[in-house]
Amino acid sequence: MAAALRLADERGLENVTVENISEAADVSPRTFFNYFATKDDALLGGPLPHGPSMRDRLLAVPADVPLVPALLEAISADIAEIQRERDFWLLRLRVIRSNPSLLPVLVARGECAEQETVVAVAARTGLPTGDLFPQLAATLVGAAFRTAMMRWATAGDGRDLYDLVREAFGVLATGLATSAPTHEDIR
Amino acid sequence: MAAALRLADERGLENVTVENISEAADVSPRTFFNYFATKDDALLGGPLPHGPSMRDRLLAVPADVPLVPALLEAISADIAEIQRERDFWLLRLRVIRSNPSLLPVLVARGECAEQETVVAVAARTGLPTGDLFPQLAATLVGAAFRTAMMRWATAGDGRDLYDLVREAFGVLATGLATSAPTHEDIR
DNA sequence: TAAAAGTTTGCAGCCGCTGCAAACCTGGCC
DNA sequence: GGCCAGGTTTGCAGCGGCTGCAAACTTTTA
Numbered sequence: 001m002a003a004a005l006r007l008a009d010e011r012g013l014e015n016v017t018v019e020n021i022s023e024a025a026d027v028s029p030r031t032f033f034n035y036f037a038t039k040d041d042a043l044l045g046g047p048l049p050h051g052p053s054m055r056d057r058l059l060a061v062p063a064d065v066p067l068v069p070a071l072l073e074a075i076s077a078d079i080a081e082i083q084r085e086r087d088f089w090l091l092r093l094r095v096i097r098s099n100p101s102l103l104p105v106l107v108a109r110g111e112c113a114e115q116e117t118v119v120a121v122a123a124r125t126g127l128p129t130g131d132l133f134p135q136l137a138a139t140l141v142g143a144a145f146r147t148a149m150m151r152w153a154t155a156g157d158g159r160d161l162y163d164l165v166r167e168a169f170g171v172l173a174t175g176l177a178t179s180a181p182t183h184e185d186i187r
Numbered sequence: 188m189a190a191a192l193r194l195a196d197e198r199g200l201e202n203v204t205v206e207n208i209s210e211a212a213d214v215s216p217r218t219f220f221n222y223f224a225t226k227d228d229a230l231l232g233g234p235l236p237h238g239p240s241m242r243d244r245l246l247a248v249p250a251d252v253p254l255v256p257a258l259l260e261a262i263s264a265d266i267a268e269i270q271r272e273r274d275f276w277l278l279r280l281r282v283i284r285s286n287p288s289l290l291p292v293l294v295a296r297g298e299c300a301e302q303e304t305v306v307a308v309a310a311r312t313g314l315p316t317g318d319l320f321p322q323l324a325a326t327l328v329g330a331a332f333r334t335a336m337m338r339w340a341t342a343g344d345g346r347d348l349y350d351l352v353r354e355a356f357g358v359l360a361t362g363l364a365t366s367a368p369t370h371e372d373i374r
Numbered sequence: 375t376a377a378a379a380g381t382t383t384g385c386a387g388c389c390g391c392t393g394c395a396a397a398c399c400t401g402g403c404c
Numbered sequence: 405g406g407c408c409a410g411g412t413t414t415g416c417a418g419c420g421g422c423t424g425c426a427a428a429c430t431t432t433t434a
Contacts, residue, residue: 017420028383033422066364103298104291111290136334136355137363143330147323168323175362176324177253204389215414220391 004042005091013043013099040105043095051077054116058124067124068173071141072166074120079162082149093153110146114138144168191229192278200230200286227292230282238264241303245311254311255360258328259353261307266349269336280340297333301325331355 003024007016018039022032036042054074061070082089096102117138122129148164190211194203205226209219223229241261248257269276283289304325309316335351 018422019420029421030384030423031382034382037422039421068363100298101295104295107294108288108291111287132334132338132351132354133358135338136331136358139330139334140327140359140363143326144323147319147326151319151322164319167319171320171323172327173362173364175360176255176327177360205391206389216390217392217415218413221413224391226390 001042001046004039005095008043008095008099009091013095013102040102043092043102044105044109053120054113055120055123058120066173067121067137068169070124071117071121072169075145075165076162079165083161090153093150097150097154106146107142110142114142117141140172141169144172188229188233191226192282195230195282195286196278200282200289227289230279230289231292231296240307241300242307242310245307253360254308254324255356257311258304258308259356262332262352263349266352270348277340280337284337284340293333294329297329301329304328327359328356331359 004016004021007020007024018032019029021039021042022029025032032042036045038045057074057077058070061073065073096106115138118129118134121127121137122131122134125134127133145165145168148168149161152159152161152164191203191208194207194211205219206216208226208229209216212219219229223232225232244261244264245257248260252260283293302325305321306316308314308321308324309318312321314320332352332355335355336348339346339348339351
């Protein structure tokens, strides 16, 4: 993974072949594919920082906490983990940013987490899994998290990732309508 | 596109080669690639129903309309277009559903529209393009729209796509916190 | 020290995708 | 009809991603 990221960062993803990567990592190309199903996987396919299931984590939050803060709480361990490997993730996100074709792959990776979130939200709200709300909530949470992460990686200000996610989740909680108040605040 | 969709629907995407598709469409494989950059493109890559830019459409909505309804208004033409080609889109979405690898591709397709939405929201709210809010709003709108579409394609009830999108946008407007009221409503 | 179990590698081969140049239309003009 | 200019379609050669299989190698265990 390190070799793949370094090369992709240096010369751009399309100028890096699996042969290059495996050569830099001192293994045969065949071995590369023993560990990664895809070239892209070498860039994004690290083991997800996942302990207990989303469902369990979300239900572990006291029932009187509203949904969005509960979701934030449920993923806070992941956020901390990302910040612990800050440099690694910043490199990874820079590579994603400069190779837009990877963004969908990132989305795909988030998808299994998203499926878990559907179940988790359904469990917590008591709605059926097939309902619009849990599905919508899950994709929105995923989208908000991704946006916050990209922003964290891009913005020069050394803002805390947790802060950015909390801000994004704040918008999620109160809705787009009320959370563009900068407009009126300015007057 | 029709041949590709039919074959993918019949036997699953991984069992369909470009050669199969081009054969079914009575052209050479090389010609296939003159029209589609990618095999997936033949499934999702139809011309996007896009007239004027998102920015112009959004600014065309009277200024006193709140953001979310304005966004809904701005994309209503696209929604109508999709419903006009109902059968085609239902087939397309069924294929996407049964070939999860296509979902990220769908996201990628929406991305250029999303970039436009960032600009549009920034223009309408007066915030800078680089701000968190326009970016967040754009991804959330995209995610909500996609979720509504998948639901429209899946649910047996013949609900209007416009209705579903409006419901999803409603959640977006009022926030996740307040829009799972089913919970309290039941009591 | 030898067998068992696991890892790495080479090889052959399919498929997606591309650049290039030849073949083939098509419509307009003498 | 014959010819030319434009565009479209095709074949071909070739790269790179990816896979199944079986041989070579390494490590563990008894």
